[in-house]
Amino acid sequence: MRKLERIIVALNAWALIVMLSAMALVVGANVALRYLTAHSLPWADEAARYLMIWMTFGGAGLALRVGGHVAITNLHDVFPTPGQRLLRGAIVLALLGFFVFMVWVGWTYAQRMQYQVTPAMRLPFFYVYLAMPVGFGLLILHLLMIAKPFIMAGDYKGLKGDAAQGETLPGGANG
Template sequence: MKRLEQIFVTLNGWALVLMLSGMALVVGANIALRYLTSHSLPWADEVARYLMIWLTFTGAGLILRVGGHVAITNLQDALPSVGQKMLRAAIVLILLAFFGFMVQVGWQYAQRMQFQVTPALRLPFLYVYAAMPVGFSLLIVHLLLIARPFILAGDYKALDASDADHHALPGGANG
């Protein structure tokens, strides 16, 4: 199971690297063309915007794993150990319910938008809005993978020295 989790995290990370690289290439090429030829790619801004949307939704789960989202811990810190565990378990259940709801809402919205197309690429908006249910599905998987240590100890999948080689950047390249 640990190996499958590692593969899942690595694939999620590589997807983000590829999207960010694609966005950087398109924006860079558009800037270069604009200054060198006085012409720009009419679809570059659209591609960059949609890649940013996909980056945001698909990257949220990786940030959740390491506790990178905003958290207010005053109540948790004021509770005894058992109360802290119960609060964290309730938080996990609430998040799972919310993420599941957002998958459903995102899918419904994406389906409603399937017949509209983007202005420059003429791509069905279904592909743009699919980022929401995909991203929240990834959040569910990531939350389920970290739920036990989070509930029991309040720990996230923090990157320690041995873990950093495998998870800091996809493929273990830490630059």
């Protein structure tokens, strides 16, 4: 199971690296063309925008995994250890419910947008809006992978913990 988890995390990280690289190449090429030839790629801004949307939703699960989202711990710190565990369990259940709801909302919205196309690339908006259910699906996956250590000890299955066992993320990043 741990091997599957490492594979999922690595694939998620590599997908983000590929999207960021593609965005940098498209924007860089567009800037170079604009200054060298006085012409630009008509689809570059649109492609960069949609890649940014996909990176945002795709990276949210990795940020959740390492505790990178905003957290307010005032209430949590007031409770004794058993109360803290109950509160963290309630938080995980609430997040899970919200994420499932957002997968449904995102899928519904993506289906509604399937017949409209983007202005420059003529890509069906379905693929743009598909980032939402895919991203929230990844959030569910990452939440389930960190739920037990988070509920029991308030720990995240951070990337540093993985690196301590000789594992690294693509590109050598360890958190």
